[in-house]
Amino acid sequence: MLRLLVAEGNTLEGRRHIAESAGATPAESYAEVLRIIAPEAVVDMCAPADAGGAPPQALESYDGVAITGSSLNIYQREIESLRQIDFVRELFARGIPMFGSCWGLQLATVAAGGEVEPNPSGLEVGFARKIALTDRGRVHPMHADRDVMFDAPAIHGDIVARLPQGAIATARNAMSDVQAAEIRVGQGVFWGVQYHPEYNxxxxxxxxxxxxxxxxxxxxxxxxxxxxxxxxxxxxxxxxxxxxxxxxxxxxxxDILDDRLRWAELSNWIASLVRRKTSRETTK
Structure with a gap:
């Protein structure tokens, strides 16, 4: 059995505002998608932007942590952002696998020493078009079953301006040179995308x-x-x-209308966790 944690990227006010229009907070929607992809998984939620927003179980009890989008801008360094940076650094230090959508990618980038800036090309709204896998992305397990070029749901005005040392960009398009990336810090591995595979x-x-x-x-x-x-x-x-x-x-x-294709990166991440967990248990 997998135990997954979804980390909400928004403040309390932000997630209430989103729930009014979407009917659920980003973490709630994200958790529901993960439960569909992996019915056997236990999926918890936490809000590291909040004071006292710790997960319901000890971090080491989780096989993986997924991070939602957010309306925050990480370069403004509000306390809610700083708390999340510290949270991700702890996950890296503990070697807990992570996946992030949009804000999640930006958060892991900064936590690992990279930079995020406002996109000089402006907003990418509704859908990120013509996302192209890089040479490294074409063979990366995060993008298994993806075409070399595809569209995905997206909404963001900020981009990864500089990846941390050792990170690899696995996808790009005309709006951003980093539409997906792998970031490693010590034993910690993060897979992330600038788009939102969890969005319907x-x-x-x-x-x-x-x-x-x-x-x-x-x-x-x-x-x-x-x-x-x-x-x-x-x-x-x-x-x-x-x-x-x-x-x-x-x-x-x-690539938008077929859930299986749209969720590709999330499904591949969960599959990698299953392989990791099985390998770990067989070597005990």
Whole structure:
């Protein structure tokens, strides 16, 4: 049996705001996906941004820790970010495998000595398009079953500007040279992506609605009515994935619509934990 921990990247206020539009906090949604991928796993949650946000069990009892996205900007170094940096450094020190989406990748980068900055190209909203595996990424187990180029749900305005020493970039696109990476510190191994494999279309629609007028101001939509039509299309397609008309109109393929393909990195990470756990138990 695997025991997994999902670390919420948002503050209390941030996760309440997200739950109002999405119906769940990022950690709750993430945990549900992990339970579907690995029905045998026990999945706990914690909020290391909070004072007293420790996990329900001792860290060493977990086989792996997944880190959600966040509305924080790590270069601002608020106390909520600093607590999470310390949390990830402890995970590295203990050799506990980690996976991170978006903020999770940025958090591990900074914890290991790299740099994160605002993206000079601006926001990557809704979907990260034409993500291409690097030469190292094509043979990396994190991306098993991925095509050499694919799309993925995404929402971020910050990017990894410099990876830590020894880290490898495994995917990139026109918006970011680091769309996925492996980071190692001592015995600790982190796999992370700048996109959100855990997001479904309803999650993306909620993000679009939550950003609202800000996306209109930035030119992604002509007005709020157009934004709402786009979000409604996403929600309709999320409910009925046979809506070929919507999928065609929005340019969405199986890499978005097929859960198995969209969850590839998460499934591969869990598979690596199973292999690691089995190997460890057979050598006892």
């Amino acid at each position: 279309l309803h999650d993306v629609a909620a993000v679009i609605r939550r950003y609202g007028q800000a996306l209109v101001i930035k030119g992604f939509f002509a007005d709020l009515a157009e934004l709402e039509r786009y979000a409604a299309d996403l929600s309709a397609l999320g409910t009925d994935r046979q809506r070929r008309d919507i999928a065609w109109r929005l340019g969405l393929g199986s």
